[in-house]
Amino acid sequence: MERMSDYEDDEDDLELGRLPGGGRSAPRVQSRASGEQGISVSADRIERVTVQYGSPAGPPEPLPPTQPHWLTPRRLAAVAAGVVALALVIALVVQEAGSGGGSHPGPGPLPPVSTTPAPTGSASPSPSTPPATPTSSAPAPPPPSPSPDTPSPSPSATVIPVRWQGTVTLVDGNNGPGQFYWDMDVYPPSPGLPSDLSLDCNLVCTSGRIDGHAVVPWKQSAAPTRDQCANLLNSELGQSSVDVKPGSMACFGTNQGRVGYFVTQDPPDQDSQLLAVVLWEHR
Incomplete structure (x- = not known):
């Protein structure tokens, strides 16, 4: 009991900032290695000492991963564009090498795809060219013969001076x-x-x-x-x-x-x- 009383007196002296000899000193916090867990002591300036009770202290929470400073969206887009361009160059080189060294000709160009819509069942398709006019087997009529009243053209007469x-x-x-x-x-x-x-x-x-x-x-x-x-x-x-x-x-x-x-x-x-x-x- 006397030992506990001495401890409390010492604590009061520490709270008031007094030394055992009667003088003041800079605030200090002394902790005992008492073996007790869950006790934390913090000093709020020099006026008071707060003791908080809680659960045993666990490991510190991990910090979120930080992104490297050079991986910005603009740089990522530039890297992606460079990768696409490199892939196109490689594809062209491979195609040129295949067409030049191969012994068999490649497939020809595909026929153009018609964009004309297919006719529906109700509309009849119009022919692209007009139908040929059937030729008649009958002979052409002879030219009309001049009537008796029509004078036959006479050769131009020579004018005698x-x-x-x-x-x-x-x-x-x-x-x-x-x-x-x-x-x-x-x-x-x-x-x-x-x-x-x-x-x-x-x-x-x-x-x-x-x-x-x-x-x-x-x-x-x-x-x-x-x-x-x-x-x-x-x-x-x-x-x-x-x-x-x-x-x-x-x-x-x-x-x-x-x-x-x-x-x-x-x-x-x-x-x-x-x-x-x-x-x-x-x-």
Whole structure:
């Protein structure tokens, strides 16, 4: 009992910070190796000592594992991308080595997959190309024959130019020098022989009748063409004179085979005849 009392007195002295000799010292905590378990002593500054009772102290709780500082999400993504790229390079190298060293050709490219949807049962598929038109075995109809009223196309006629056009004066010579005969083949035509146009003279010349190498009257009102005169002369062979009056027309032919026509004009007097002449070249 005396030993326990001494211990309590010492404890009180420690709590008040007094030394056994009466002085103060820095707070200390002394623990006894009393062999008692479950007792922990802590000092709260210098005022008090707290004693907590509990279960026997166990092992310290393990700390959670810490992640290395270099394993960040961004670095993990970069590492994954590098691994994928390396795998692709290895695959390409292996493929090139297999295609170059192999003796058998690899499989050809696959046919393209059609993206056209399959027709349903209700819709009929439209053909990609129109159906061929069946040819008829019947022969083609012959071209229509031209009707009798339709004139057949004639070849283009050759245009014969006019050789000379002018006025010829025939004078009987009863009252002076006469110009009985005109040579129409010379250029320009002039009085002379051989005669192609002349007055009809039989002892006495008359101005109401025209003689020539070939002369045929033209009885239509419109002036004739060269072809019309040539056809008329060829149909009336041997006619060499024609009775005329002012306004009469006649076709004539020369000694060298030229074709022309004339129209009688009003004579200046009774002893002469005035002719307006058109003469064409040879065909």
